[in-house]
Amino acid sequence: MKIVIGCDQGALELKNYIKEVLAEFTDITVEDVGTYTADSVDYPDIAEKICAKITSGEAERGIALCGTGIGISIACNKVDGIRAALCHNVFTARMSRQHNDANVLAMGGRDIGFGPAAEMVRVWVAEEFLGGRHKRRVDKIMAIADK
Numbered sequence: 001m002k003i004v005i006g007c008d009q010g011a012l013e014l015k016n017y018i019k020e021v022l023a024e025f026t027d028i029t030v031e032d033v034g035t036y037t038a039d040s041v042d043y044p045d046i047a048e049k050i051c052a053k054i055t056s057g058e059a060e061r062g063i064a065l066c067g068t069g070i071g072i073s074i075a076c077n078k079v080d081g082i083r084a085a086l087c088h089n090v091f092t093a094r095m096s097r098q099h100n101d102a103n104v105l106a107m108g109g110r111d112i113g114f115g116p117a118a119e120m121v122r123v124w125v126a127e128e129f130l131g132g133r134h135k136r137r138v139d140k141i142m143a144i145a146d147k
């Protein structure tokens with residue numbers, strides 16, 4: 001599985017740490033679309049880069065990080081085909097995969113500690129979508145963009 005990861009200046013250190021966590025997985029490759037320095041950037045630009053990699057099929061999933069995770073998750077969810085889940089703990093990270101088939105995990109670098117973030121990422125990359133009644137609901141979510 002290929003995962004694209006990106007952040008703004010509010011989550012640069014968290015992004016670099018998560019890349020170390022993802023390196024534990026031999027079956028995961030990671031593409032980092034920035035930002036790479038502490039200079040201020042606009043998180044919607046990073047969201048677009050992350051989502052373009054997913055909608056083009058270059059990456060299967062994404063991890064999107066900003067100060068709170070709020071802005072970048074809002075931006076990601078403007079892109080058709082993206083289901084970005086702003087998660088705050090292992091439970092929500094797990095549910096975002098099992099029930100929502102989230103293809104982007106969003107977190108806040110000024111909100112989540114490194115330890116919890118590592119556990120959330122390990123769970124999120126491993127969990128599968130459960131389908132069934134959840135597929136019906138996810139299908140309805142995705143159909144909203146066509147209305």
Ligand SMILES: O=C[C@H](O)[C@H](O)[C@H](O)COP(=O)(O)O
Pocket residue numbers: 008009010040043066067068069070071072
């Ligand atoms: O939802 C937005 C994010 O939390 C941004 O990371 C935040 O607004 C950036 O703030 P600043 O420009 O003060 O670093």
